[in-house]
Amino acid sequence: MSEKGFLTRYIGADFTKVEILTREPNKRTKNPNAYVIVARAYKEQALPMPVRPELSLANARDSLKELWLFPIAPEFCNLACTHCLYAASPLRKNPYRLTEEELTRIFTELDSLGAAPHLLVTGGEPTLHPQLYTLLAQVDQRGYSFQLHTNGTRIHPKEAEHLAGFAHLKKVQISLEGPSPELNDAVMGQGLYQRVLRAIAELRTREVPVAIAVTPMESNQDHLTQIEQFAEEKGAELVHILLYDLGAAIDNGLKPAAVTPHNDGPMDITLMCDKGVAYSEGKYFACPVLVKDPDARLGNSLSEALSPQAREQVMRLRDTKAACAVCLKGSS
């Protein structure tokens, strides 16, 4: 048996981290062709199997925890960030605007299912919707807990006042991709660092809860601690966003941070598609990441999107979509 033949048997038996610790001369026999190795291998540590909640139509009341809402199309934005998974930009003038009728229809269906998920209002840049604050007021009046994801550029004193007036707004999430104008603006655009800071100040002055969202990438991986400190100084929560190999991130060849930023508290192993669906351009999708992917379209109504067939479709997506691999690896 050769050294290679011996080591191959460990692999064949499913051992991991196979390693030769020493090579020594053979003193046991006179065989000049033989030598002694000491090898080590491990039986892999079994990962605790995440218990995935069953998102289902039958139990929508308890299982539908989140509903992502796109008031405008995902690619419609006043900025063109280099890492945008939708490759959104001011040049992509998709005319879709969420109407009050649509919103009412969503609420009616939620009521009929007995579900009251947390609403995540996102985009694109949702503040580009001319009636955004009217729509949010409806959400708030109906008592849904909700949050708003924005780049902050259109949050001025008047908008901050609006937001401060909502009883059920849990937080406003604002992106910041670096702790300095140079690092941030390389991703978001010239002058954005100052504009983001101004928006955060307007909101914090009025005691609106703010979360600063950073996407750990190669370019900012050495500055994540600084961003964390920055968030703490501003009285803001810090959220890490996963970088998906989609949209502008592909065109710009961006790579996720090699070092995983430390995260306090227990890791959330629940995937977005385990706890909710996304509503974009009049249709329901498996998650907010895949709202431009026809394969992830689950139907026109919530009952279609939560049907057993749709749930099977989500499971198939997880096996095939590169974006799903990102979530499964990094949790959400």
Place this chain on the structure above:
Amino acid sequence: MSNGKKIGEMTPQEIRQLVAEKYTEVAQAPRNRYKFRVGTGYARDLGYSVTLLESSPSALSEAFTGVSASLVALSEAKPGETILELGCGGGLDTALLAGRVGANGRVIGIDCAEPMLKRARTNLRQLGYINVMLLPAPAENLPLADNSVDCVVSNGIFNLSADKDAIFAEIRRVLKPGGRTVNAEIVLRTEPTQAERDSQEDWFT
């Protein structure tokens, strides 16, 4: 079992019996001449501590047939661990492991040659180790529960088995998740000749 058969013509069971018979002979007459080295002088040449060998009962190392003196140190056996030793022989490594795992740990030694186990049992009792369990069993079919040991060690046993994959599968089965196996083994630079393959005597070299 000098039946003159070529190794290639023997069943794994026949080979196992051949090995058991050979090591029974070694256990009973360690000073006979073999095609492989046996005993205290050989253990010293390999690098086992002279102090250790001289302070232990001579029976502990006189039937020693391992291949490396580094195994026990490299196993990194720690107090409280359960270690399984495949082919414990006269018990030299077994005693060293028993000292490492301490009163809260356990060493399970298996060997297919009863007289070797008897020798090891006497030696370990004499040394006062009560945290050792010695069982007659082939490495290819371990009498242990799944996920039951922290570490498996062996010192030159795979070359003697006709079903090496079965040993690897058994090691994996009995190891706890995250457990390790540390194995000292003789390997060859080039493939053995057909004559060497065929010879029963060369099976042990």
